[in-house]
Amino acid sequence: MNTKYLDLLSEKYNSEEKVVTEIINLEAILHLPKGTEHFVSDLHGEYHAFQHVLRNGSGKVKEKIKDIFKETMTEQQINDFATLVYYPEDKIKLMKNKLTNKDELHKWYQKVICDMITLIPYASSKYTRSKLRKALPEQFVFVIEELLYKSDKYSNKKTYYEQITQQIITLGQSDKLITGLAYTIQRLIVDHLHVVGDIYDRGPDPDKIMDTLINYHSLDIQWGNHDVLWLGAYAGSKVCLANIIRICARYDNLDIIEDVYGINLRPLLTLAEKYYDDNQPFRPKQHKDKPISEHETLQITKIHQAIAIIQFKLESPIIKRREFFNMEDRLVLEQIDYENQEITIYGKTYPLENTCFATIDPDNPAKLLAEEEEVINKLLVSVQHSEKLARHMKFLMKKGNLYLPYNGNLLIHGCIPLNENGEMEQMEIEGKVYKGRALLDQFEKYLRYAFSHREETDDLATDMVWYLWTGEYSSLFGKRAMTTFERYFIKDKASHKEVKNHYYYLRENEDVCRRILEEFDLDPDQGHIINGHTPVKEIEGENPIKANGKMIVIDGGFSKAYQSTTGIAGYTLLYNSFGMQLVAHQHFNSKEEVINNGADVLSVKRVVDKELERKKVGETNVGKDLQEEITMLKKLMEYRYMN
Numbered sequence: 001m002n003t004k005y006l007d008l009l010s011e012k013y014n015s016e017e018k019v020v021t022e023i024i025n026l027e028a029i030l031h032l033p034k035g036t037e038h039f040v041s042d043l044h045g046e047y048h049a050f051q052h053v054l055r056n057g058s059g060k061v062k063e064k065i066k067d068i069f070k071e072t073m074t075e076q077q078i079n080d081f082a083t084l085v086y087y088p089e090d091k092i093k094l095m096k097n098k099l100t101n102k103d104e105l106h107k108w109y110q111k112v113i114c115d116m117i118t119l120i121p122y123a124s125s126k127y128t129r130s131k132l133r134k135a136l137p138e139q140f141v142f143v144i145e146e147l148l149y150k151s152d153k154y155s156n157k158k159t160y161y162e163q164i165t166q167q168i169i170t171l172g173q174s175d176k177l178i179t180g181l182a183y184t185i186q187r188l189i190v191d192h193l194h195v196v197g198d199i200y201d202r203g204p205d206p207d208k209i210m211d212t213l214i215n216y217h218s219l220d221i222q223w224g225n226h227d228v229l230w231l232g233a234y235a236g237s238k239v240c241l242a243n244i245i246r247i248c249a250r251y252d253n254l255d256i257i258e259d260v261y262g263i264n265l266r267p268l269l270t271l272a273e274k275y276y277d278d279n280q281p282f283r284p285k286q287h288k289d290k291p292i293s294e295h296e297t298l299q300i301t302k303i304h305q306a307i308a309i310i311q312f313k314l315e316s317p318i319i320k321r322r323e324f325f326n327m328e329d330r331l332v333l334e335q336i337d338y339e340n341q342e343i344t345i346y347g348k349t350y351p352l353e354n355t356c357f358a359t360i361d362p363d364n365p366a367k368l369l370a371e372e373e374e375v376i377n378k379l380l381v382s383v384q385h386s387e388k389l390a391r392h393m394k395f396l397m398k399k400g401n402l403y404l405p406y407n408g409n410l411l412i413h414g415c416i417p418l419n420e421n422g423e424m425e426q427m428e429i430e431g432k433v434y435k436g437r438a439l440l441d442q443f444e445k446y447l448r449y450a451f452s453h454r455e456e457t458d459d460l461a462t463d464m465v466w467y468l469w470t471g472e473y474s475s476l477f478g479k480r481a482m483t484t485f486e487r488y489f490i491k492d493k494a495s496h497k498e499v500k501n502h503y504y505y506l507r508e509n510e511d512v513c514r515r516i517l518e519e520f521d522l523d524p525d526q527g528h529i530i531n532g533h534t535p536v537k538e539i540e541g542e543n544p545i546k547a548n549g550k551m552i553v554i555d556g557g558f559s560k561a562y563q564s565t566t567g568i569a570g571y572t573l574l575y576n577s578f579g580m581q582l583v584a585h586q587h588f589n590s591k592e593e594v595i596n597n598g599a600d601v602l603s604v605k606r607v608v609d610k611e612l613e614r615k616k617v618g619e620t621n622v623g624k625d626l627q628e629e630i631t632m633l634k635k636l637m638e639y640r641y642m643n
């Protein structure tokens with residue numbers, strides 16, 4: 001074997017003792033129960049609701065608190081303690097306002113430090129000491145370990161321990177310590193996070209979600225169609241770029257583009273002011289908590305039209321140069337009868353309303369005006385030079401994939417395109433036919449290529465990113481066509497319908513799910529498919545657990561815009577060593593409500609699967625990696641120390 005790697009390894013493990021210790025350590029870890037995985041999806045910019053779910057570990061934090069303190073605390077005390085763990089800074093502030101007497105405050109400090117120190121060993125019982133140490137607030141590691149591992153069998157150290165806490169309080173360190181411990185507890189309770197797509201669009205704060213994820217201890221992302229749209233814009237796709245701006249205008253979120261990512265919208269506004277006027281379907285959606293002036297509304301309405309028309313124009317040449325996208329039906333501007341203000345689409349003719357075609361030349365409808373071209377080019381430069389966007393997009397690429405087989409399950413935002421017989425749909429790309437996993441691998445390959453060649457704006461890879469957003473056989477979209485144009489300009493609602501891929505019906509069928517799992521080399525007896533993307537309509541009695549438990553759909557709609565159709569505020573999934581639990585969340589109002597009233601509507605749990613035997617690290621993805629490390633270390637042992 002090549003000994004170069006072993007030589008490198010021996011630099012880190014430069015003594016027999018070190019190798020032996022690491023082998024023993026890793027072997028032991030393989031026998032620990034597996035850590036808790038937390039699955040979320042379709043966050044859609046809802047930062048506060050996401051924070052809450054992240055901080056309370058979908059109810060796990062409170063569950064652990066109850067396990068330990070149910071005999072000694074009232075329900076109110078449990079709620080108060082839980083809120084302290086979720087939002088330590090705010091809760092401490094609240095208590096300081098409440099407990100104006102110093103003695104009382106010190107007593108409170110003493111009690112919560114003690115409670116936290118009691119909870120931590122329970123929350124970390126599945127982990128090694130070294131893993132726990134890494135999760136502790138750095139500046140207090142020594143102190144906390146003294147308190148955690150106190151053995152006071154002979155009552156010699158009682159005052160010593162009391163002194164430690166006392167000193168922390170008198171030295172004014174308790175706020176920092178309590179805050180640090182709270183985050184330690186949050187971190188211990190969830191070992192790994194999966195974000196099953198759609199961080200971006202509709203809600204106001206996707207950037208804050210990205211910052212949270214960047215600082216999170218362990219996670220992976222399965223891209224959603226909206227995430228890919230943003231990646232596409234950054235990767236040089238002008239049509240993706242037009243879409244993200246259009247969606248931001250529609251949801252009154254242009255400040256994400258302008259203020260958060262620093263993209264200059266001036267040129268677009270100037271163009272919009274010149275050619276557009278008020279127009280009902282282009283008025284931005286109103287937020288309850290964010291009133292806007294009539295003047296601003298009008299500006300956004302104009303921008304919305306300007307960018308929508310640019311988008312439709314940009315689609316046309318792509319559809320023409322990529323015949324295999326099979327999207328001729330979407331050459332909408334070419335199908336308009338401009339004189340009679342009608343469109344013939346899918347063989348039916350409809351009158352058009354609310355039209356805003358001032359920049360369209362009926363003889364060459366997809367041609368951008370020089371001004372429009374200049375605007376979109378400037379926007380692209382601005383997007384590709386936004387440092388913050390670059391940071392977020394690079395992270396999305398680094399942590400993301402189109403799909404992920406993980407611990408026996410298949411995580412994917414949308415679907416595996418199927419035909420009506422449940423067979424995987426085929427797509428020909430550059431003369432070769434792909435389906436199933438191979439097709440998804442192609443999609444991902446093009447996306448990665450486009451991302452690393454941002455200067456190319458009209459090549460196949462960049463066009464493929466747009467296909468992922470809107471194409472019939474895209475694993476992220478999975479509908480026949482996107483009817484954006486129809487929704488703006490045609491009254492007849494029947495034309496708005498987006499016909500879903502057969503997958504979304506066939507996934508109710510266990511055999512179909514089993515075949516898909518096999519396609520990804522997963523054991524169909526053990527595995528599950530975990531999807532986001534389509535809101536589960538709890539109101540209408542839809543069950544998120546399908547196909548005899550093989551399929552779990554966790555998009556219950558964090559997105560406020562969709563909560564009236566789902567009836568709840570999102571599903572999340574937990575998978576620990578005992579099995580899987582699906583959690584349904586109630587509408588989240590505000591963290592203030594949680595902090596002040598302890599109102600943290602505990603979520604309903606549905607057990608998806610119960611393991612007969614507790615699952616160990618050795619049986620997980622991480623376990624496989626550790627096993628490989630052990631093998632290498634054993635080789636190093638033979639090579640260096642056993643002759």
Ligand SMILES: O=P(O)(O)OC[C@H]1O[C@](O)(COP(=O)(O)O)[C@@H](O)[C@@H]1O
Pocket residue numbers: 198225226250479482483484498533534
């Ligand atoms: O709700 P809106 O803003 O009209 O957007 C509708 C569009 O969003 C989509 O549903 C895609 O977004 P999702 O991935 O969140 O479903 C399209 O299919 C549809 O055309």
Ligand SMILES: [Mn+2]
Pocket residue numbers: 198224225226413532533534
């Ligand atoms: Mn989606």
